[in-house]
Amino acid sequence: MTTPCPHCGATTIAFTPSDADFGAVVRALANGSKTLAAGEYKWFAQCTDAEATAWVAHLLHCAHAWPQAEADEAVLAQVEAAFAGVGKPAHFTNRSHCDECRTHDDTLRARTRATLRRSDLGNAGWDPITFSSADGIGYFFPNLARFALLPDVWPDHSWYADQLLSHLAWDGADNRFLAWCTPVQRSAVHALLAHIAATRGDVAVHHACEDALQAALTVWQAPSGQPPQPGAHGAPPPTTA
Ligand SMILES: [Zn+2]
Ligand SMILES: [Zn+2]
Known part of the structure; x- marks a missing residue:
């Protein structure tokens, strides 16, 4: 089963590895091998080469593809x-x-x-x-x-x-x-x-x-004695150099 990323729209297989298995994929990437990372994922997800390659490509492109602590x-x-x-x-x-x-x-x-x-x-x-x-x-x-x-x-x-x-x-x-x-x-x-x-x-x-x-x-560092004020702007400040 594939599912589109709710952020970037890339379609990938809807299987999220366990933390330990995800760690193995990340280690393979950190060691410089997308191929090895896809191989790890393919093993965990029991998917095709193309599905594993697409899943790893999405992980490298999209910050939202990552589980966060x-x-x-x-x-x-x-x-x-x-x-x-x-x-x-x-x-x-x-x-x-x-x-x-x-x-x-x-x-x-x-x-x-x-x-x-x-x-x-x-x-x-x-x-x-x-x-x-x-x-x-x-x-x-x-x-x-x-x-x-x-x-x-x-x-x-x-x-x-x-x-x-x-x-x-x-x-x-x-x-x-x-x-x-x-x-x-x-x-x-x-x-x-x-x-x-x-x-x-x-x-x-x-x-x-x-x-x-x-x-x-x-x-x-926030200046001492000046706690942050609520209310964020959505536009640049009026004074631009
Ligand atoms: Zn995405
Ligand atoms: Zn220039």
Whole structure:
């Protein structure tokens, strides 16, 4: 039996492996073999090669395909609530600036919160989010948070948290996305960072991005004596530089 993903619409076989079996699939991916991962899944699901390959492809594309630990879901729910009102901007980059900006704009405009893929987010040297407006980052932030909590399993891309941390730490207190966010959104971003530090600090050390994690935590720390105010905006602030 196949079923469409309620998020991206990809049709895959409706069999979810046990935690231990899922772990075996993820280990095969982390070791760099999609073929081995599909082989593991085929064994567990007793399905065809094509069904197993499609299931693994969906896992690599769609952050919603992953089972999340309860603590992960709690922080993702906080992020999703804080950014729920942010609409998709007509454009993400200043597309007339250069070919790269136009390409990144095309990539991001072609996606939604339901369909954004890990491969769309590139790598540190080719990262559309670097060129996106803060409106665009706000629109996709729930996706970025979800990808950041996934393990390092992509054959052609690095651990996503590494890229996200560099965006959140960039420019320190002058971070443009920090300036754009409401207090509620800032709290949600800080909660995500604190969650990464608490649950994935060793992974950050392994990927040599623990300094970026600490820097981002400092940047997004709520100012003392100013508790977050309720009410998230869905539009950019009136002052744009
Ligand atoms: Zn999906
Ligand atoms: Zn450009």
